Amino acid sequence: MKTRIGILGYGNLGRGVELAVSKTSDMELAAVFTRRDPSSLTIASSVPVVSVNDIGKWTDKIDVLILCGGSATDLPKQTPAFASKFNVIDSFDTHADIPSHFAKVNEAALSSGHIAMISVGWDPGLFSLIRALTNAVIPDGKDYTFWGKGVSQGHSDAVRRIAGVRNAKQYTIPVDSALASVRNGENPELTTRQKHLREVFVVAEDGADCAKIEAEIKEMPKYFSDYDTTVHFIDEETFLRDHSGMAHGGFVFRSGTTGKNDEHHHVVEFSLKLDSNPEFTSSVLVAYARALKRLYDEGERGCRTVFDIAPAYLLEMSREEMRAHLL
Amino acid sequence: MKTRIGILGYGNLGRGVELAVSKTSDMELAAVFTRRDPSSLTIASSVPVVSVNDIGKWTDKIDVLILCGGSATDLPKQTPAFASKFNVIDSFDTHADIPSHFAKVNEAALSSGHIAMISVGWDPGLFSLIRALTNAVIPDGKDYTFWGKGVSQGHSDAVRRIAGVRNAKQYTIPVDSALASVRNGENPELTTRQKHLREVFVVAEDGADCAKIEAEIKEMPKYFSDYDTTVHFIDEETFLRDHSGMAHGGFVFRSGTTGKNDEHHHVVEFSLKLDSNPEFTSSVLVAYARALKRLYDEGERGCRTVFDIAPAYLLEMSREEMRAHLL
Numbered sequence: 001m002k003t004r005i006g007i008l009g010y011g012n013l014g015r016g017v018e019l020a021v022s023k024t025s026d027m028e029l030a031a032v033f034t035r036r037d038p039s040s041l042t043i044a045s046s047v048p049v050v051s052v053n054d055i056g057k058w059t060d061k062i063d064v065l066i067l068c069g070g071s072a073t074d075l076p077k078q079t080p081a082f083a084s085k086f087n088v089i090d091s092f093d094t095h096a097d098i099p100s101h102f103a104k105v106n107e108a109a110l111s112s113g114h115i116a117m118i119s120v121g122w123d124p125g126l127f128s129l130i131r132a133l134t135n136a137v138i139p140d141g142k143d144y145t146f147w148g149k150g151v152s153q154g155h156s157d158a159v160r161r162i163a164g165v166r167n168a169k170q171y172t173i174p175v176d177s178a179l180a181s182v183r184n185g186e187n188p189e190l191t192t193r194q195k196h197l198r199e200v201f202v203v204a205e206d207g208a209d210c211a212k213i214e215a216e217i218k219e220m221p222k223y224f225s226d227y228d229t230t231v232h233f234i235d236e237e238t239f240l241r242d243h244s245g246m247a248h249g250g251f252v253f254r255s256g257t258t259g260k261n262d263e264h265h266h267v268v269e270f271s272l273k274l275d276s277n278p279e280f281t282s283s284v285l286v287a288y289a290r291a292l293k294r295l296y297d298e299g300e301r302g303c304r305t306v307f308d309i310a311p312a313y314l315l316e317m318s319r320e321e322m323r324a325h326l327l
Numbered sequence: 328m329k330t331r332i333g334i335l336g337y338g339n340l341g342r343g344v345e346l347a348v349s350k351t352s353d354m355e356l357a358a359v360f361t362r363r364d365p366s367s368l369t370i371a372s373s374v375p376v377v378s379v380n381d382i383g384k385w386t387d388k389i390d391v392l393i394l395c396g397g398s399a400t401d402l403p404k405q406t407p408a409f410a411s412k413f414n415v416i417d418s419f420d421t422h423a424d425i426p427s428h429f430a431k432v433n434e435a436a437l438s439s440g441h442i443a444m445i446s447v448g449w450d451p452g453l454f455s456l457i458r459a460l461t462n463a464v465i466p467d468g469k470d471y472t473f474w475g476k477g478v479s480q481g482h483s484d485a486v487r488r489i490a491g492v493r494n495a496k497q498y499t500i501p502v503d504s505a506l507a508s509v510r511n512g513e514n515p516e517l518t519t520r521q522k523h524l525r526e527v528f529v530v531a532e533d534g535a536d537c538a539k540i541e542a543e544i545k546e547m548p549k550y551f552s553d554y555d556t557t558v559h560f561i562d563e564e565t566f567l568r569d570h571s572g573m574a575h576g577g578f579v580f581r582s583g584t585t586g587k588n589d590e591h592h593h594v595v596e597f598s599l600k601l602d603s604n605p606e607f608t609s610s611v612l613v614a615y616a617r618a619l620k621r622l623y624d625e626g627e628r629g630c631r632t633v634f635d636i637a638p639a640y641l642l643e644m645s646r647e648e649m650r651a652h653l654l
Contacts, residue, residue: 016585019585019586019587020585023466095654098650098651098654099647102650119654124654126460126464128653129460130597131653132638132641132642132649132653133453133456133638133641135642135653136641137453137607137610137611138610139351139643185600258346258347258603258606258607258609258610259603259606260346260371264601264602264606264607265602266599266600266602266603266607267600268597268598268599269597269598270595270596271596272593272595273512273593273594274593275590275591275593276585276591279585279586279591280464280465280585280593282585283464283465283466287463287464305646305650305654306638307637307638307649307653307654308639308646310634310635310636310637311456311459311460311633311634312459312634312635314459314463314464317462319634319635322459322632322634323425323426323429323632323634324425326458326459326462326634327422327425327446327451327455327632327634
């Protein structure tokens with residue numbers, strides 16, 4: 001019997017999950033749940049679109065519910081709430097709030113007898129896994145994480161809130177010389193400014209004061225003031241043509257030493273170049289949803305993270321095939 | 328109580344394990360076992376050096392025995408044999424023989440109530456884990472593995488067997504243009520010759536026919552005939568000065584697509600640059616030995632590979648700390 005997947009929230013991530021599930025042979029989409037009027041939603045698959053108010057009727061028809069909402073306001077409430085009714089998985093990515101989110105989801109899952117998983121994607125997610133793995137094998141060393149080149153939704157939103165801005169997109173770009181130094185094993189101490197550049201493309205309202213907008217962006221505390229930022233003003237047509245993509249990526253390094261006198265240096269590098277951030281994140285969510293169902297069937301309950309899952313649970317292939325072909 | 332480690336075989340790998348264990352706070356070296364006369368061996372630590380013939384007296388004094396022999400003749404016999412007496416871990420790296428080695432070790436470990444682990448290091452090992460992980464999250468794609476720049480022991484040995492060769496070292500070097508094409512998401516079909524170059528440094532016997540040696544190397548089936556090989560003749564002094572290192576490394580890529588029409592391309596790259604191949608491999612072995620002891624304490628028995636171990640088992644740090652600092 002196939003693992004029955006439910007999707008809550010049909011934005012970019014939800015659509016990506018739908019696509020990723022359709023490419024497996026051991027999972028199937030059972031329903032899409034939405035806070036909108038279900039009749040207003042057209043989805044790619046031929047499964048029911050259900051109001052989230054009716055989700056309680058689906059508890060025995062869904063093996064894993066994939067929560068595709070945002071980390072700011074949706075997931076902090078949804079994941080603990082739905083962990084009381086379903087096995088759930090989310091991509092919660094507010095790093096500082098992970099311990100408290102984990103505690104709430106764990107309690108809800110344990111007391112209702114479900115399994116749950118939080119912070120699944122690429123960072124947090126695959127990058128976290130690589131940090132753990134490389135910390136384990138290089139105990140004496142330093143971690144470096146770089147993001148980009150890619151769009152930061154939070155920074156784009158912040159720019160859009162400035163008066164006179166009609167539309168905006170912000171790219172986070174790792175500094176080449178910093179990457180090169182880390183890759184070269186130099187273990188540099190890098191300031192925020194030395195690690196990433198920010199590049200902003202703005203469509204201004206007619207008659208807006210561009211110099212004022214640019215100054216407001218560059219001086220914005222937390223978001224921009226600690227970075228070297230370049231601002232470009234472009235027209236709407238150029239914006240839609242050149243800045244509608246959702247590419248992203250990043251780099252994780254572990255650089256450290258072994259040897260009696262730390263004389264041997266080792267550098268591990270893991271990088272992602274992604275044409276579609278939401279589709280890749282969805283694909284990671286679906287692989288971990290597979291693992292979750294298997295662990296649930298083995299009797300595991302409570303909240304998990306990528307640190308708790310053995311790689312073999314993620315693949316359709318048997319362990320015997322893995323040993324023959326991937327080891 | 329600390330995890331008590333035994334080392335069998337005190338070559339480069341055994342010395343690396345000794346060093347790596349000394350840098351942990353949750354493990355300690357209990358003894359070094361050797362096939363040589365124990366009195367002939369000087370080790371860095373102040374633990375007993377014991378003849379392998381007396382290893383039977385140590386069954387209740389060792390939590391995990393790390394087998395540091397070679398894959399050609401030592402491990403195929405040692406790992407199944409010692410899995411009957413100890414929890415064991417090895418770095419068996421003859422890819423084609425992994426399934427049969429696994430079956431023997433698994434049977435020995437299960438019937439004696441031990442846990443065992445094979446093929447731990449970086450390839451097989453970390454590279455295998457990355458192949459599994461990236462296959463899981465990019466089901467539609469291609470795998471690429473490149474090795475080097477680094478010394479191939481097997482190829483160096485093969486050259487040393489040629490008449491007139493006093494000493495030799497062979498470097499495996501990935502072809503830059505092949506790396507660039509894979510990194511660029513071009514999913515090339517690459518022949519053996521297009522992936523790696525071979526470079527050989529030879530110290531010839533006095534009066535040897537260098538042209539003949541060079542031809543013999545380049546035409547050697549399996550080892551060299553499918554590659555572009557460069558041969559350098561150098562003197563013993565240069566050889567010892569410039570070619571005594573044990574640096575190595577390599578690259579694993581997964582390149583594939585998501586999207587309705589496979590329109591979004593993703594490239595994942597994992598690479599290692601290692602000053603000391605044996606010390607890094609040892610460090611990986613020690614991290615997995617930690618995991619093995621924990622899994623044994625949880626009641627797990629039989630043979631495992633890197634696919635079966637959740638990352639959290641590899642670190643000294645608690646899962647709570649991992650979630651706060653690495654997720």
